[in-house]
Amino acid sequence: MKWVWHAVAILTLITVSCSDNDNPMLPNDPLKEYIRSHLPLQKGTMAYKLAEDLSLHLPALDPDQNPVVVKTDYFTITTNDIIATAVKDEGYRANRLRNYSPRQLRDKLLIIANNLTDKKLLLRAAIESGMQLEQNQLDSLLTIRYERYGGEQKYRKFLADRGIDFDYVKQQIHVGLLIREHLREIYRERVKITEEDLQKAYQEDRLATVRHILLSTEGKSEAEKQQIYRKMQEILKRARSGEDFAELARKYSEDPGSRDAGGLYKDFPRGRMVKPFEDMAFSVPVGEISDIFETQYGYHILKVIERKKETRPFEQVRDRLEQQLRRVKQEEVYQAYLQELKDQAHLEVREIPLPGEQKEKPGEVSSE
Template sequence: MRRFILISMAILISILACSKSRYGKNSKEYVFFSRLAEITPLMNPEKSQILIQTNKFKISTRDIMPIVYRVMSQYSAELSRIPKADIEQFIFQVATQEAEKRMLYAEAKAQHVKITPDSLQKQMERIFQNAGGKSRFLQDLITRGISFKEFKNELGIQLTIEKFLKEKLYDTVSVSEEEIQKYYNQDQRATVRHILLVTQNKSDSEKAALRQKMETIRTRALQGEDFAKLAREYSEDPGSKLNGGLYQNFERGDMVQPFDSIAFHLPIGKISEVFETPFGYHILKVIDRQKDKRPLEKIKPEMIQKLTQEKRVSAYTNLIQSLKLKYQYQVAWNPI
């Protein structure tokens, strides 16, 4: 599961969709956050707490309430069943994404990256067209309490960040012939069996119990019990449970990390240690791996594309780390 670096216009519009962060006491947002505050006082609509601070800006709970509301209000009826730790982790992730955006914009301005009025106008026209016309889009902004000036300013920030990333980061990435050959020589497809115990919406104590359960299952597999039988009995992955946990011939990069890395590095026939992904706790057994049998010249463009994307992701990660140092990034509150 790869992270796509450029922030899409769809995400921009979704963030703007609920731009108010101070809500009247009779509003549905105020009622929602009052309920949420019963689980985590952090989201009290009467207060604002700093989550992240730098030497350029601060991110508070009030800054991120719009997107928190947009996402979590869909689960309003289930709030009491969502663990506090999961809610606070989500809040922290939203704050982190907002901080990254602001650091990127600050750096773009520091490096004198600017967009032209023409490029801004053309992007607005595309948005109007996708929304069914300018009048409909502007009416939607009014309905949501967003001024056209606010929208235009946010769009300008977005386009500036995209231009900065393209010119200063992505366009500098290249792939050598040596890198292509090395990649071609690696295994490109894997077949594994795995067992998953889902940890989503589980408390810390429940997660601890699930990890211990997985360790017990792993011990039984190491002692010679049939892995496929154990997967059919215990795995909570609906996509592979009935097939004994089998995933066949998936490509390198197709799976979430660290599942993907383990599948392509663990020796064939071996059983992994217990590891965790956003879905839960896993163990896997590598059944087979294969190199790409197609001629190099036939798949070279595909490999260049994959390697370029991997290097862009790595470059972005390194950039964010350097910006955190430059702007003295500090977490003022952490759910962990």
């Protein structure tokens, strides 16, 4: 699995330059409406029909019931919002959801809900901070896309052929730009790299090779997570009793990126993996197996195969070390900042029950 952290996903938008003060500013009022409003499903539309069909397998998705999945002080997100977002983001490809099992469907929709929640919280924070963009910033990114597809009309046709609305894409580019610029301000305030940090990083192990096992918990209920944890406890017991770790990974790991290789990740540097994974990879003694630890992907165990230190002179690798440290600290700041926003918003998340599961009583929610 390639561990991609959220802040990097936002910051990979191409940097664009600001021009003179005569350039008109993009209004934020439509984005404020985007945050607080719902995406209605109109009867007769593709999105409504999709929700109807999916509700045959997952009754909570009945578009006429439209239960709340996410509640904050600033907005709520309903099942209709989630389906509508899937259709707006993926166009006709959203019809692939019909091929999912109820559990796969529930997990996918909760991921969409979580991503939409994070986006709206970050967007609201950006607007509240007074962040505003110039028209040419949006135009510059659109121009790059037009050039990539051979012109504006070809790009519009590319989207239309896939059932994706151009105005929605334009809005989402605006959203992404605003969030990116806001996060840059947050990073400037909170991410500091000192000479002491660099010297410490230079002395530490630089690369790690591990085998690991993942049991996914994405979109799972608390009861399901408990069952998964108990399963991981049994796997850990077998690994520590001497069973071949690589074979256990091939048999049980749910990480498609490493399972067939016996869970192997070779010579990865600091800053490449999510923090809990990195912490274990660079702290567990070589040859030993970690305790169970959790990331946003699920429960893990890993065995450290090898670690290597830097052999080049400090000045030769100083810039690279600073870049790596900055990525790590940005991810830490991003996660902490997002949690602050969730706490301030009093975020609450409802389960989407599978068929046959106990349904929550009205108004019963679980805090994230």
